[in-house]
Amino acid sequence: MISITLAQLAEYTKGRLLDAQTSTARIHGVSIDTRSTQPGQLFVPLLGAQTDGHQYLQRAEEAGAGASLWQEDHPIPEHHLPLLLVPDTLQALWDLAAAYRNQVNPRVIAITGSNGKTTVKDLTASLLATRYRTHKTPGNYNSLTGLPLTILGMDEDTQALVLEMGMESLGEIRTLSRIATPDAAIITNIGEAHLEALGSRQNIAKAKLEILEGLKPHGLLIYCGDEPLLKNPIKAGTSNRFRCITFGASPYNDCIPHLQSMSLHGLSMELDGRTYELPLLGSCQIYNAAAAILCARAFHVADEQMNEGFAKLQKTGMRSELLDLGKYTILNDCYKSNPSSLWEAIKLFYSFQGYQRKIAVLGDMNGLGESGPMFHKRAGGWLHPDKVDYVLTFGELSRLMAQSANFPEGRILSFTDFSALVEALTPLLIPGTLLLVKGSRENALERLIQHLQTPDMFLQRESRVEIDLDAIIDNTRQIRRFLPSHTKLFVAVKADAYGHGDLPVSQAVLEGGADGLVVSILQEALYLRRGGINAPILILSPILPQDAPLAARQDFCVTVFQTDWLKKAAALWPKDLHAPLKLHIKIDTGLGRLGVRSCGELAALTDTIQSLSKQGIPFVVDGCYTHFATANHPDPTYYRRQMQQFDEMRSYLRDAGISIAHYHCANSAAALQYPETRLDLVRMGVAIFGIYPSPQIKATCPLHLKTALSVHTRLLSVKKVEKGNCVGYDNGFVAEEDSWVGILPMGYADGYFRIFQGFHVLVDGQYIPIIGKICMDQTMVLLPRQYEPGTEVVILGEQGSNAVTLEDMADYIGSVPQEIPSMFTYRLPRIYYRNGVPVQVIDHRLWPAEPVLEAKEIS
Secondary structure, eight states: OOEEEHHHHHHHHTOEESOGGGTTOEEESEESOTTSOOTTOEEOOOBOSSOBGGGGHHHHHHTTOSEEEEETTSOOOOOSSOEEEESOHHHHHHHHHHHHHHHHOOEEEEEEOSSSHHHHHHHHHHHHTTTSOEEEOOTTOOSTTHHHHHHHTSOTTOOEEEEEOOOSSTTHHHHHHHHHOOSEEEEOOOOSTTHHHHSSHHHHHHHHGGGGGTSOTTOEEEEETTOHHHHHHHHHHOTTTSEEEEESSSTTSSBOOEEEEEETTEEEEEETTEEEEESOOSTTHHHHHHHHHHHHHHTTOOHHHHHHHHHTOOOOSSSSEEEEOSSEEEEEEOSOOOHHHHHHHHHHHHHEESOSEEEEEEEOOOSOGGGHHHHHHHHHTTOOTTTOSEEEEESHHHHHHHHHSOOOTTSEEEESOHHHHHHHHGGGOOTTEEEEEEOOGGGOTHHHHHHHHSHHHHOSSSOEEEEEHHHHHHHHHHHHHHSOTTSEEEEEOHHHHHTTOHHHHHHHHHHTTOOEEEESSHHHHHHHHHTTOOSOEEEOSOOOGGGHHHHHHTTEEEEEOOHHHHHHHHHTOOTTOOSOEEEEEEBOSSSOSSSBOSHHHHHHHHHHHHHHHHTTOOEEEEEEEOOOSSTTSSOOHHHHHHHHHHHHHHHHHHHTTOOOSEEEOOOHHHHHHOGGGOSSEEEEOGGGGTOOSSHHHHHHOOOOOOOOEEEEEEOOEEEEEOTTOEESGGGOEEOSSSEEEEEESOOGGGTOOGGGTTOEEEETTEEEEEESOOOSSOEEEEESSOOOTTOEEEEEEEETTEEEOHHHHHHHHTSOTTHHHHHSOTTSOEEEEETTEEEEEEOTTOOOOOOEEOOSOOO
16 A cells, blocks of 8 residues: 655645644555544545535544645644645545556556446456456445545555446546556446436447546557447547457457356356356356456466466456355345346346246346336346246336236235335245345345345354454455565465365455465365365375376375375376476474475485486476474574574575475464565465464564454353252252353354363353353353343354453363364354355255256357
8 A cells, every 4th residue: 555754745646734844754545434544544534425524534533544634725623633735635635546656657457338347357457466466446446536545555566456447427437547547448348327327328438438538658448349339439539549459249359259168156268269267157257358368468468377367366246146045045246237237147047047946136227317117128028937936126117127027926026115025035035046136236235135144044053153254354465465575375274274164265365365275185175176266275284196196187286205105106197197296395394293304305305306207207396395383482492493494405405406486484473473484485374364373473463363253152041040959961060049041052062062161151241151061062151140042142252342262262271272263063054254244154054956057148
């Protein structure tokens, strides 16, 4: 993010500091909302239609802002922050963004269009990230305020900046483009969105073409050549100013992609004789991917890297997003709706097969102006009773859709009241249902999805593990920024990501900027590959020699430290297999478990690898590593001894002329406190989950990591136990007085072992002791008063002003914090949250039939 002195800030914004003595102070980042302002940020108060940001200066001070802009026409208030006076705070925000963009000087790609621009942004950024340090528009930050904040949020070493540009009226994209001055621009298409504001598709095209206003001379323009409203004005006015490339379905385009197949996990497409695999749903995605590929090629991303980039794609939510809730599946496409995007969503919805029931919830398509009724009536003709079981519409306009659809009575229903919609939908949901949710922003149909994702909708037990994916993503991003830019971040997701769930966590950390993953055994790596994870994976434990070809085909990195293993693997190697087996040599510098112990052993190992390579066995040394035993201890003596030995081994390999791409030794403890361990790669485990390796590291670490996992249950029963009566096996508790006892539906079969006997939980924000012996399925607690059955109980986590922490539980049983989340069994469903809303449930007690997707086009 931007980090400059106030003197530089005054220069960039053409402002004036009220106190010149503050000119050497620095700001780190920019905020326009005091609710999210972080310490050290510049606060920019903006004038909105409903409120004036200047009135929140005191809140900015309380949040720890480092300075604030101030518009000259506002009276200067009493203040403690450094203030910089500017004629217009919004213009100053734009000027600051443009200056910072010029300072960092990345390659800039700007993307607009009626549909698909967010997906093209995500795709383009993912492809460029295989070659460049890339920053992209987060979420929908594509407006007159969002775009400058995106620019100001990029790191100073950013090499590629991918910006999405949206608009509400003519002139806005012109402003955005002039702030960004892109090297390349992409226009995805021209649709019906904004008809109400702009009056015609011609004016929509005119607004989108404003992106050319800031495009650098001889810059690259990529656009849909099937659209005459783009092709004709571009050919008429820009042929000599820019390089132009078109994509689309028509034969006169420069690039024409072709769909090859589709599955639940994505699609395969062909472009210019090459095949690409996309983790996206919908045949229309091939055109979005074509635009991204053309852009990436222009910036010298090799075709061989494209599928790697697609595999690491981090998608923006609520756009053709498949949510598996166990009993039923939601096709979440509720970010916006217009005729073009609705038709694509319906085609995709129809292509899914194998479900017990299919239901569509369709909201209004807003912003269509006088054409709105006509478009909704036309959309009704797309609904076929043989392809969807029930349709529920929401809104006045969508009622016209229902009226024009030819459905039997009772199978298409219309609502304008949200509660009535929920009430009607709930009994229609049976196991194996596929539910499409599609509507405009104003419908806010994500409320429906949030309601359906609440635990009470699908959980049959009250006990559960909750994982905050946002915490994992933020922890990953903090660590990524903390590490040197040349150091790769690999995240340990072994042991089911320390009990957090390896597949969801892998997806989250890759979104947060991780470069690869670390597992313990081959089966863990295979599970991730089958789950759609294509990032590099390092396997720490040795695999069987006969499994080496499988590891090579899956592009795994495997640990090696025995010459006999190499010879056995080579003897079993298929003659027709040319995929390299990437080896990471394990050196035992003092942990005393696995690895070579001396330079002699190391020489024998490397000599064997080189000999086998000369015989045509494609063994490649990709890495060399060790593991510290005491990096989390206050006394660094033993750590330094291990580090010295590892350095000696590295020197030996270099002197022997052996080139190794990835030396690594740092776990979380070492990486957070010893800079010399941040080599080519670090292996972060506990820190990713918000667990500090030791109290002293927590006290000195500059990162603010958040614990991701909590465990909850509810009071199953509350009973009064009279004095002298017993509770539990072996009369483990005898009431010394009349007492209230609560029964929790959770026991040692859930991983809440008897070793926690005498520990405590949280009820109503109070610490409540466990009494008697913990049972297989139940635990008893001593309550201070009578509570209602169903009252929330926190086993691990916060409630009120108190908390039960991982450290508390670990100290009680004499263990380490990372053991605790690994203890909870899969009788407890894992519920995953984004933005405080459940987005996924893993419940191994539910086994719905797996649906399939037909690989065919819908005409």
